[in-house]
Amino acid sequence: MTTKLFGEPVQRREDPRLLTGGGRYLDDLGPDALAAAFVRAPHAHARIRDIDVGPALDVEGLVAIYTWEDLPERVGRPLPLLIPHPALTHGRTAYPLARDVVRHVGEPVVMVVAADRYAAEDACALIEVDYEVLKPVVGLEEAVQGAALVHEDVPGNVGAHLVQEVPGADGRGAREAIETAPHTLAFRLDIERSASMPLEGRGVHARWDGRDLRVHSSTQTSTSVRMAVAAALGLPLPRVEVIAPDVGGGFGVKIVHPWPEEILVPWAAMTLGREIKWTEDRREHFISSAHERGQVQYVRVGFDDDGRVLGLDVTILHDHGAYTPYGIIVPIVTSTQLLGPYKIGAYRVEFSAVYTNTVQVTPYRGAGRPQGVFCMERTMDKIARHLGRDRAEVRAANFIGPGEFPYDQGMTFQDGRPLIYDSGDYPEMLRLLKELIGWDSFERAPGRGIGIGCYVEGTGVGPYEGGHVQITSDGRVHVSTGLTSQGQGHETVFAQIAASELGVPIERISVVTGDTRRFGYAVGTFASRAAVVSGSAIALACRKVREKALRIAADALEADPADLEITDGIVHVAGAPNAAVPLSTVAVLANPLRYAFDEETARATQFAGAAAPDRPPVAEGEEPGLEGRDYYSPIRSTFAAGMHAAIVETDPDTAEIRVLRYAVVHDCGRLINPMIVEGQIHGGVAQGIGGALYERMAYDPHGQLVNASFMDFLMPYATEVPHVETAHLETPSPLNPLGVKGAGEAGVIPVSAVIASAIEDAEGFPIDRMPISPSDLFHLRTT
């Protein structure tokens, strides 16, 4: 069947516009809008004594200047704490504009609106803010000493403290299990900060027409921005619409909301009665959006002679930056996903979410998993080394068996639901990986090493997504879902799902995402959830529409709906292609009309004789139109998995590190579009290589981010990223109608662990801190 597109490498439907300059990104909108810019804090920690806007008042093109004092009470409130958690006893969020105290370099202090961005920046440069500089808190270990405080009322700078314990089968706790284990190891691991760093920064455009507010935002969640904006501005929800236009990458940073600018720009647009746009520039993105990673981990492990882990005890210091708007999702994900594909005898994990005078920490692709996987995989390597065993063998000794699913890890996951793995086949995955990289035939040589890393990724978290599918009288299919897109190819994969479900050529299907005018109920795009949750919802909505179409067509064809099929957009009796009615006609019949506007619709008008005179035109229990809406709310997450291996070469003299080969085996259940899944993996691995070898946020002791530019924050170019070899395994998820699991974040998750493993193998000494530069490696060699 030509329309069976599920599983095919269908070319992307987004591409023609994006390849010709036809994309509409945030800054492409509102050519006549006024521009906003911000005066941002130059100090990591300071009290604002005075703000003098006087010198800026003569700037040509200046329209308005706002400080916190100018904001109405509702607008000036602290931003919401999006995900409360009982352990987050000292959650803190920023004000939209700083009130009294700034807590990181880059915090917005004054908003300027002007004719264009040039003039707005001119005014910003002239505004004088008088600060009393306070002692900054920089560095995790300094922070927990509590000598200086980020928030006066948060002792020890600890915002949250959570201990989770899973006893072993014998009921003993991890610490006890470690005490009595045949072998024990204790060590410390460090991972530095990085950031999502999409090539398009954030941005907000707002237009107020006196009654309705239309906001465009470069966001990963338009529905939730809408609710936040309506609440902050005191507007009825139906008066606010929020649209995510084409978005130039997200990777997590754009799931946070409302950003100060998402409140301030709409508020200023209403206040001034003018269209206003704010486009974040690169420096702003570095110092005022969000970062991630940043953990210190203290690990103790006890294990038997085969390398089976009997007890694991991990204490994590998690750098949360200055605020916790996204709750403690990142350390929760670290502490739960740390377990990977393994059965750990007894597990204890404790984390402290620590405030520092740095940019806030919220999820970046992987969202805490890279840190957890780093911890577990370093542990596996150390066990193997201690026992003199093969590293892959030690992992295999700890795997959950293919017959043990669903497997309950005994913890609570980031969605508040039990951490139960739905399906997987880890031994087979390891076999594939070893074959792909040539694990058993690898020839060790000085300066050449091979590394491995395994992970399990909870994807497709709830609470829900929805889909709406409408077939119009021209035979076109209009699909919409509320979550947003940032390059994942949703327009293509959702169209593939609809085409397969409905039996309609993909060319007739269009997909809209992230537009509250089209679909108002949604959560957002994060946690590798779009294909699972929106994909399933769209499939279910399509099934509703299909059922209705068959019902109406059955009536028209005087056939039994059970005998009908849809092929190429035509409903026909199976085996009798001449007894057929196109979906366009079914759409006409589904919507009884009084008024016609063309020949097709004339057939549905009241004198056309289409309807039985003894029944109401719209039958009881039916609705007009050939459309359907449905939702998918997963009982819990699906668990994708992957294993990576790399071969690296280190230069004996310069300590340069080269990745010679990189292999990935990946299982995200059924593949909707293998081309797109591969692309997601390539991109994830590239970000992982960045995090392993190049990217860090270099804060000096004063809390200045000294590498806040692309010159010094070293995102890899094509010349730095290895060729990625991939293989797929498909263990369908039993939890959703499509059998799919998420794939968006997968590639990035184990890369630091894999590269550390390979360098350790090449060099023969432990690699416990990532990222690692040639300079770092040189010093490790000489100490």
Next chain:
Amino acid sequence: MKPPPFTYHAPRDLATALRTLQEVGAGGAGGKVLAGGQSLIPMLNMRLVAPAHLVDINRVAGLGGIGREPGGVRVGALARHAEAERSGAHPLLTRALKLVAHPVIRNRGTVVGSLVHADPAAELPAVLAVLGGSVRVARWQDGAAVERDIPAAAFFTGPMESAVLPGELAVSAWFPSLAPGAGCAFVEVSRRHGDYALAGVCAVVGPAGAARVACVGVGPVPVVVDVSAHAPDWAAAARAVREETEPDDDIHATAAYRRHLVGVLAERALREAAQEAENRGA
């Protein structure tokens, strides 16, 4: 990240350019010369500099071109990196240019601009220094253009500082030819391909064992060391080079690593240059 306002001047001939530079320099408000702009415009966009005047020399006649002359190559102020690279006029310059940033930047950036910018981590100042070249600057004085040549040894005065005075315009650079039978090399280690080097060494080895290196990224200006006395013991030469450098720590590498690295690279560069010299002699 938008540049601050400035008064723009776009002279079409050298005399006007020099007069303009003299005038804006005299006012004390400061003027900057815009050629390729690949270093200046980022600083303007970040508002790290805010000159009152910008003198755009892109339309000034007679400042372009790469001239092969007896004894060397003269590169005009408007000759782009890419143009100099394609011309192949000087083997060491060609090699160094391949290491400068990325091809797209080299389409716009100028050789002379890179010299005047005087970044101690940049390749071209080291080339000028190891060759003992010079930069020709001009100024307007008593109704006429007056030129002077500044030798490389005096040209680089500190990190991002050159001997070009306010009111002066660097009009060309002179890269002396290699001695007959000499070989050259440029090796460096950068974090990413195209980044400024953590350390780099360019070397020229003559047929009679005359050997000089200039090192980048390990001092406030290119560090030139004559290692002829060590030839052909390049390991000893590299140790001598290491002694001469004063690298700093930064976020990308420690001083100790840079010092180690520059020795490794010096030895590699010298071997490569010596090999080339030998091949030429053969």
Next chain:
Amino acid sequence: MEHEITLVVNGAARRVRVPARRLLSDCLRHDLGLTGTHVGCEHGVCGCCTVLLDGEPVRSCLTFAVTVDGREITTVEGLAGPDGLSPVQRAFAECHGLQCGFCTPGFLCTVTAFLEANPVPTEEEVLEGISGNLCRCTGYQNIVKAVHRAAELMAEEA
């Protein structure tokens, strides 16, 4: 003070008044409405804003519009021919060489000029050719593939 300049953009002469400090990227996007050229860093590193100046790729964020008065500029909007997408554009679609699409116009301009100068590049030359453009989505693998594919298409259609 504003300057009246003429830019020949995608074959059409466009007159525009700009202040001296107007970056070419802003001039194209905001004065001429050609928003296909994107701005990702405004310090010349990411390459999103790359356009062709007299056929050579340059950073439009590191170029003042006044400096290039009278010159020819090609943006992503000008790459497709009368018969549809250019070989480079088609190859990017075929090889899944783009995801969010933000860096794509810069890559397309860079690659178009690169293949014109070097129609049969080696792997290493391709990497060098695109080494000044950042992409945060694709990991570059499919972009590299697309460059080779575009070279094939151009050879087939020559």
